[in-house]
């Protein structure tokens with residue numbers, strides 16, 4: 001029997017896996033309430049199977065008041081009724097495994113929901129209590145303590161501190177409904193070991209560690225230099241090394257604990273970190289031996305469209321990860337950032353570029369994460385004000401629209417919303433009528449569709465040893481073009497302004513139409529020979 005924990009070349013499965021990120025609210029609705037859920041996901045597993053992904057990462061479906069889309073967890077060991085039941089999860093896991101698809105889930109260790117029993121108890125128990133010592137409660141500044149304990153802003157806007165009626169303040173790097181845990185209190189790591197084991201015992205193959213760069217706090221919680229924090233309008237960016245809210249050395253001890261727990265189970269269980277840190281060198285520290293297996297590499301998310309920017313991003317990533325012997329993890333998008341097609345200019349050009357970028361992403365050495373809807377070439381949706389749900393919208397006093405535009409439910413079939421996503425007419429975010437053209441059903445029958453391109457790319461990747469081995473060498477090409485070899489395979493991207501003469505070789509796959517002689521602009525190709 002095949003060893004399902006290794007890839008075809010004897011490496012651990014996760015080192016070259018293509019992971020598919022399911023944002024469960026938006027993937028498929030199985031119970032007709034307009035919000036996606038685990039039953040809907042299970043019913044649509046065929047889609048993942050035909051796409052050819054190795055694994056999925058399911059964003060949080062745990063009990064949650066949903067103040068931050070489920071990243072405010074009130075019971076990490078149960079399924080929120082919005083998404084189903086634990087039995088639904090077990091059935092999903094069994095079905096996915098039967099199809100050879102691994103299942104990884106989110107772990108949210110930086111904070112709990114303010115409705116978690118620990119925080120409810122902390123509020124009730126009062127200052128100085130052991131219940132409060134699980135969170136970060138402090139006295140305020142100023143003669144009457146009416147000023148926050150330090151000047152830290154929260155990621156969603158406004159101060160990172162909220163005052164409770166008895167006068168103390170608690171820290172929340174995100175929304176006030178997400179109080180930060182104090183990881184120096186041994187009860188906290190012990191609780192997370194329990195949570196990891198709960199899901200590992202059920203059979204999950206791994207975890208995505210939310211805010212992996214945030215759990216350790218600078219001792220004494222000194223003020224941060226506010227001038228080093230970029231405005232949120234600049235979009236997702238890596239923090240400055242001087243932003244002392246993140247990436248403290250102590251955090252690595254917690255990752256080593258996660259790894260010890262994972263390694264105590266059979267079957268190459270894994271963890272990938274979500275660490276937004278200053279640069280690739282800092283990122284590589286999260287995947288040193290004995291720490292996390294993978295860490296999202298947001299270099300390609302941050303790179304503007306262009307051969308030079310892509311090359312620099314790829315070079316930095318490869319160099320940093322090879323320094324610690326870890327595979328790279330290539331990411332074009334997720335539920336927190338604008339969709340790739342929108343970042344690259346939107347419209348037909350944006351879609352063409354995102355298809356080309358996907359052929360780059362999927363031919364680089366290492367693991368890759370595909371965000372649900374990328375395989376359909378979806379763009380961000382301009383939502384009306386009334387529809388917005390991301391806490392950023394309220395917290396920024398309606399100056400930042402937040403992340404809902406990349407979270408709109410997927411269009412499956414039919415000619416009008418909700419496009420087979422749900423049987424309810426209204427979905428949790430409204431779906432645009434134009435998506436009639438990009439449903440899974442339409443793309444299935446169109447050989448030139450983005451869906452068919454992704455399927456072909458994943459099938460070729462799985463059957464082409466050169467794409468799964470680490471070998472990589474740059475090709476020198478004219479300005480505006482990018483190229484590299486992976487063994488016998490050459491990958492070329494034309495991000496320039498003129499067509500590139502196509503070198504000799506068998507075209508395995510192209511992201512857009514070719515004329516036989518040249519590689520058109522905004523197009524990528526995989527060649528053999």
Ligand code: GLC
Pocket residue numbers: 068071072108174210211274335336
């Ligand atoms: C991560 C999640 C994001 C969430 C935040 C707080 O960045 O990806 O969606 O808002 O953590 O948990």
